[in-house]
Amino acid sequence: MHAPTPFARSPKRVRAVALVVALVCLPASASNAQGAHRASGSLSSFRSDDDLLRYLKQLVEARKARAQKPQPPVPCTGAASTWDVTSASQRGATVTSASPATIQGRVTGVDGKALGDAQVIVSSLLLVAYTDSGGRYRIVVPAGKLEKSLTVTVTTRRVGFGPRSQALEIQRGDSARTDFTLCGGTMQLEQVVVSAADYASVPTAKAVDESVTNTQHAGVDEGGIVKLHGDHLVMLRRGRLFTVSIAGGALRPIASVDAFGPDIDPNGTWYDELLVYGDKVIVVGFSYERGGTEIGTFRIDGAGGLRYLATYQLHSNDYYSSRNYASRVVNGKLVFYTPTYLPRWDDDVRSLLPALRRWRGDTSEAARADFKGIAAPRRVYKPARPLDDDVDVALHTVTTCDLTAPELECVASVVVGPAARVFYVSPTSVYVWVSPWGNGPYARPSSSMIYRMPLDGGAPSAIAVSGTPVDQFSFLEDDAGVLHVLVRSEGEGDAMWMAHWARGSTALLDVPLESFGDGRRSAPSRSYLPVPTAQGQDLQNRFVGRHLLYGTGNGWGAPQTSARELYVVGLDDRRVSWIELPHAVDRIEPMGADAVVIGSSRTDLQFSGIRLSGLAKVVQRFTLPGASQGELRSHGFFYKPDGPESGVIGLPVRGEGRPGYRHLVDGSASVLFLHNASDRFDALGELAAFPTRDSRDDACRASCVDWYGNARPLFARGRVFALLGYELVEGAISDGRIREVARASYAPPVLRGAVRR
Numbered sequence: 001m002h003a004p005t006p007f008a009r010s011p012k013r014v015r016a017v018a019l020v021v022a023l024v025c026l027p028a029s030a031s032n033a034q035g036a037h038r039a040s041g042s043l044s045s046f047r048s049d050d051d052l053l054r055y056l057k058q059l060v061e062a063r064k065a066r067a068q069k070p071q072p073p074v075p076c077t078g079a080a081s082t083w084d085v086t087s088a089s090q091r092g093a094t095v096t097s098a099s100p101a102t103i104q105g106r107v108t109g110v111d112g113k114a115l116g117d118a119q120v121i122v123s124s125l126l127l128v129a130y131t132d133s134g135g136r137y138r139i140v141v142p143a144g145k146l147e148k149s150l151t152v153t154v155t156t157r158r159v160g161f162g163p164r165s166q167a168l169e170i171q172r173g174d175s176a177r178t179d180f181t182l183c184g185g186t187m188q189l190e191q192v193v194v195s196a197a198d199y200a201s202v203p204t205a206k207a208v209d210e211s212v213t214n215t216q217h218a219g220v221d222e223g224g225i226v227k228l229h230g231d232h233l234v235m236l237r238r239g240r241l242f243t244v245s246i247a248g249g250a251l252r253p254i255a256s257v258d259a260f261g262p263d264i265d266p267n268g269t270w271y272d273e274l275l276v277y278g279d280k281v282i283v284v285g286f287s288y289e290r291g292g293t294e295i296g297t298f299r300i301d302g303a304g305g306l307r308y309l310a311t312y313q314l315h316s317n318d319y320y321s322s323r324n325y326a327s328r329v330v331n332g333k334l335v336f337y338t339p340t341y342l343p344r345w346d347d348d349v350r351s352l353l354p355a356l357r358r359w360r361g362d363t364s365e366a367a368r369a370d371f372k373g374i375a376a377p378r379r380v381y382k383p384a385r386p387l388d389d390d391v392d393v394a395l396h397t398v399t400t401c402d403l404t405a406p407e408l409e410c411v412a413s414v415v416v417g418p419a420a421r422v423f424y425v426s427p428t429s430v431y432v433w434v435s436p437w438g439n440g441p442y443a444r445p446s447s448s449m450i451y452r453m454p455l456d457g458g459a460p461s462a463i464a465v466s467g468t469p470v471d472q473f474s475f476l477e478d479d480a481g482v483l484h485v486l487v488r489s490e491g492e493g494d495a496m497w498m499a500h501w502a503r504g505s506t507a508l509l510d511v512p513l514e515s516f517g518d519g520r521r522s523a524p525s526r527s528y529l530p531v532p533t534a535q536g537q538d539l540q541n542r543f544v545g546r547h548l549l550y551g552t553g554n555g556w557g558a559p560q561t562s563a564r565e566l567y568v569v570g571l572d573d574r575r576v577s578w579i580e581l582p583h584a585v586d587r588i589e590p591m592g593a594d595a596v597v598i599g600s601s602r603t604d605l606q607f608s609g610i611r612l613s614g615l616a617k618v619v620q621r622f623t624l625p626g627a628s629q630g631e632l633r634s635h636g637f638f639y640k641p642d643g644p645e646s647g648v649i650g651l652p653v654r655g656e657g658r659p660g661y662r663h664l665v666d667g668s669a670s671v672l673f674l675h676n677a678s679d680r681f682d683a684l685g686e687l688a689a690f691p692t693r694d695s696r697d698d699a700c701r702a703s704c705v706d707w708y709g710n711a712r713p714l715f716a717r718g719r720v721f722a723l724l725g726y727e728l729v730e731g732a733i734s735d736g737r738i739r740e741v742a743r744a745s746y747a748p749p750v751l752r753g754a755v756r757r
Contacts, residue, residue, distance in 0.1 A: 041518040042459035043381040043415065043451075052377045056349035059342055062389045080181045081166040088173030095173035101146060103168065104138040105178040107131050107156050115182060119497075119556070120156045128661050130557045146172045156180045157501055212714045214589075214635050216472060219427050223273025223284055223327035223336075224635050225708050226723055228716050232304040233728065234281060235746070236274035237710060239266055239702030241281065242746045243304040244728050246717060251728055251744035254304035259283045259702070260296060261311045263361040266702035269294065272320070273327045273708070275334065277403045281306065282334060284327045285703070286318050293319065293326075293338050294359075295401075297408060311359040312408050314399065315351065315371070317341050320707065322556075323471035323499040323634075328425050330455060334401040334410075337423045337430060339495070342393040353380070354397050354412035374399065375412040383416050384449055384462040384519020391436045391447070392419035398430045398453045415451045415460055420493035422468065424475035429454050431475060431483065435468050437492050450483070452516045462519030463511060466528075468492070471499045473588075473634075476543035476571075477513075484571060485509045486531075486541050486548060500555045506533045508548060508569055529574050532567055534585075542588035544595045546571045547612050551585030551597070556660040559584065559600040559628065566597055566608075568616040577616055581608055586629060586660075589637050591676060592645060594619075598637075600628050603656040607649075607674065607681055622674060622681035626656040630668025631709040639676075640715040646677035648684070648720070648733070650713020667691070668711035671722035673731070673738050684738040687722035687729040691745075698726070698748050 046052040083105075088095045107118045114135030121128050125145055129137045141152075149171040157163040164180045212228045215221060227234045231247035236259060243254040259271040260283075268289035275282045283296040293314040299307045316338035319326040327336040340352050355371035375397070387393060396417060401410040417434035424431045435448035448467065453460045468491030469475060476484045489504030507528040515523065538555030541548065548569040554560060566579045583606040584599035595610040605627040609620035630636070630652030641647035652668035670688040674681045689711075714721035720738065722729045726747035731738040 042461045043384060043518060045379065045381050045459070046377040048377055052353075052380055053349060055382070056342065056352065059387070059393055060349060063342070063393075065389070081164050081178060083166050083168060083176065083178040085168060085170060085174055085176045087171075088175075091175065093173060096143075097172075098143050099173040100143050101141040101170045101172060101174040101176065102138060103141065103152075103154060103170070103176045103178060104136070105180065106135045107137065107180045107182065108135050109182055116560070118156050118180075118182070119500075120154065121497075122152050122154055125152060128556070130659060130661070141170065143172050146170065154178050156182070210716065212638070212712070212716055214638050216634075217425070217427055219330065220425055221275065221329040222325040222635070223275050224325070225274060225710070226712055226714065227274055227276040227281075229276050229279075229281075229300055229304075230302060231717070232300070233714070233716070233721075233723075234274065234276055234300065235723070236271065236283060237706070237726070238698060238700045238704055239271055240748060241274075241283065241298065241306055243300065243306060244744060244746050245304050246719065246721075246730075251730060251742045253744055253746040255306045256746065256748055257298070257306045257308060259285070260294070261308055261359060261361075264311060264359065265289065269702050270320075270707065271296070271703045273325055275327055275329050276300070277329050277332065277334070280309075280403055282327070282403070284336060286316075286320065287313075288318075292316050293336070295334075295408065310408070312410075313357055313359055313371075314338065314374075314410075315340060315353065315355050316397065317394075318496075320496055321471075321494045321499065322497050322632075322707075323473075323494050324423070329403070330425070330427060332403055333455065334399075334403050334408075335425060335430065335455065336399055337425075337432070338397050338399065339419070339421060340395040340397065341419055342395070352395060354395075354399065354414060356408075356410050358407070374410050375414050379412065380414040381416065381460055384451075385464065387416075387418070388447075393417070394419040394421065394434075396421060396423075396432045396434060396451070398432070400455065400457075411457070413453055413457070413460060415453070415462075417449060417451070418447065420468065420491070420495070420498075422471060422474065422494045422499075424469075424472045424477075426475075426477040428456075429477070431477070433465070433469055433485070433493075435491070435493065449519060450485075450511070450516075452483075452513070461516035463516050464519060464522040465509060465511075466523075467504075467507065467509075468502060470494070470502045470539050470541055473540075473542050476548075478571075481513045483511045483513060484543065484548070485511070486550060487528075488539070497556070500538050502539055503537075504533075506531050506550075508574075510571075529569070531569055531576050532565075532578065534565065534567060536561070536564065536584075538586075540585050540588050542590070542595070543571075544588075544590045545593055545612060547595075547616070549588050549595055549597070549610070551581070551588070553584040553586035553599050554660060555586075556632070558659040559602045559657055562601045564599065566610070568610070568612070579610070579616065579618060581618070582606060582621075583608070586632075587637060589639060591639050591649070592641055592647060596639075596649065596676075598629065598651065605629065605653060609676065609679065609681060611679070619679040620676075620681050622683065624653060624672060624683075627653045627672075628656060628658040629660070629663075630654040630666075630670075631663055631711055632660050633709045636709055636712060638713045638715060643677070646675070648715070649674040649676060649681075650715070650720075650722070652709075652711035652713070652722075652724075653686070663709060664705055664707065667725040671711065671713045671724065671729075673713070673720070673733075675733075675736070682736060684733055684736065685731075687724075687731045687738065687740055689724035689727055689729075690743075691725055691727060691747075 116133040118131045155165040245252040269287040271285035273284040281298040295312040297309040354375040357370035399412040418436045467487030474486040491502035536552035541550035551566040583601040586599040605624040607622040611619040670686040673684040712723040730742040
């Protein structure tokens with residue numbers, strides 16, 4: 001534990017940090033009279049359909065005109081990419097139907113130095129690789145994806161450097177080489193050094209309801225891959241729904257149905273998130289084939305049987321985020337966020353507006369008339385401040401649906417704003433933080449905005465802010481009516497994988513809810529507390545009680561570090577301390593009133609228990625040799641209290657040195673269980689997977705990559721389970737150990753000859 005020089009006693013340092021923050025992180029108007037905390041009013045909405053459509057068409061036309069003008073040079077020189085494709089015939093090799101193509105190369109900075117741990121993606125084929133210490137990477141494109149010549153875009157990114165892309169045309173047997181040179185130059189806030197002090201005691205954690213989902217807020221259930229309904233576990237995996245009975249102390253598979261309707265072609269569709277409310281099962285997915293969000297509804301009975309009811313389709317673009325979930329259930333309402341990006345080339349803006357239809361099996365043009373608008377013009381809200389022509393724009397849509405109605409009845413609220421976003425759902429509101437793509441040192445500092453969209457249907461309110469949160473865990477709406485947000489000066493929101501690339505200076509923003517108004521006011525400079533910038537990439541952050549914890553880890557890359565720092569910020573005294581850990585910060589989770597930080601140290605997986613009352617410090621550690629996390633999703637972890645200061649931890653694990661992205665294609669080997677008591681972790685043991693056949697033989701027709709994971713620790717009805725792919729394993733804890741007592745496979749029957757994606 002380190003307690004450096006007090007921040008409050010170093011006026012020179014205060015001025016220096018304040019100057020950097022004012023230039024890089026804070027709104028230009030933050031210090032003027034307009035920045036008073038108190039605000040009033042809400043956003044202005046459109047008066048009519050004509051008013052709304054005219055406005056959207058003007059935005060499109062302005063962007064089309066802008067796209068035709070010569071663009072100023074990017075304020076970074078030296079970035080480049082080179083490529084070459086060698087065919088199999090040129091190499092004298094024989095091409096067969098099983099011949100893959102390879103894409104390989106090297107990533108360097110403009111100084112010629114190799115860039116290790118850069119991410120290289122072929123997103124259209126869902127392929128990803130990371131560079132080694134020499135900057136080298138290699139991607140193998142399976143022959144099955146190359147039935148004909150294919151044009152792909154290879155993109156590389158690394159924290160602190162601008163991204164680069166290169167288009168290639170490849171076919172079976174080709175060997176392509178693509179080298180990238182990336183520009184750097186990230187502005188950083190100087191390290192803020194402040195003192196540690198005794199923190200106020202954290203209130204005793206509330207009793208945990210019967211739930212199998214590791215949610216951010218009690219009462220806000222997030223979409224996931226497994227839920228509990230009575231005596232049945234409901235699972236969503238690889239395009240199918242399953243139920244397993246846990247009644248009577250046994251495990252018994254009950255039902256299996258497609259996660260889509262019998263008249264729906266699931267090709268090009270990802271069925272991602274599962275929710276259960278009453279006797280309804282809701283599956284939320286996105287279809288590239290049909291272009292929009294799909295909501296499937298099913299009936300589950302007391303015996304665990306499943307019956308398909310209907311599918312509904314909603315206008316939207318892809319909602320995927322590697323750090324967030326699109327759907328929630330709050331007080332009996334289905335709530336989800338979806339973006340729709342304003343095009344730069346098409347003035348058919350009516351199709352962008354929120355609309356819903358029940359799927360009736362008709363894909364004709366006439367069937368499009370079935371779409372009914374769910375956001376009247378007066379529920380579509382104008383930007384709080386004028387938008388610039390060079391800013392990508394999105395319709396940020398929050399939809400709520402009544403789950404008690406026989407038919408799905410939904411209504412939407414929309415705010416128009418810059419396209420980059422991070423959203424967070426509290427028990428009362430959805431907060432959408434918007435900023436321009438590439439919100440870096442060259443973006444105007446006052447271009448970000450927080451929109452507060454009440455779940456009771458009230459008009460949204462807003463306040464101008466700076467920087468960008470990393471993900472939903474960067475937010476906390478507390479009981480005192482204050483919104484706390486950890487922001488970085490450079491970020492692009494949490495769409496897709498963008499949360500992994502936030503960078504730049506760091507600050508804690510405190511915004512009283514009464515400050516939200518019509519968006520003309522900015523959060524004043526005193527609302528931002530400059531805090532240390534965690535060195536490294538892939539920031540993890542979490543509010544635990546009245547403390548903010550954050551640090552950097554390995555993310556989707558291979559373990560590259562043996563030590564990192566954890567920063568702890570007290571929300572009440574606004575003081576910062578830091579703790580040196582012998583491992584990366586790959587996961588931060590509440591553990592009752594305290595916290596556990598989990599991370600890799602090259603070959604081993606380590607757990608550090610953090611006591612937050614009094615002086616924040618490490619009070620216990622545990623190392624699992626030769627292991628890494630098997631799941632990176634927040635729901636992959638669960639802590640079940642069994643006393644005021646004790647409980648059981650569950651976490652999926654895998655072999656040593658495993659790059660994080662492998663959780664998309666490899667199942668977790670087992671779920672590790674630890675007991676936490678008296679400032680000590682005791683290993684209870686693992687429940688392991690023993691699959692009888694490869695999951696690739698399950699005749700998968702949709703969602704054949706586990707983007708949301710496939711393993712979970714589960715605590716239900718006083719029992720302990722491990723969900724591992726298609727296996728459900730039960731364990732019993734006695735004499736300080738966990739032992740397997742039952743196992744069931746709910747894998748679907750193999751359908752020979754089925755077409756697989």
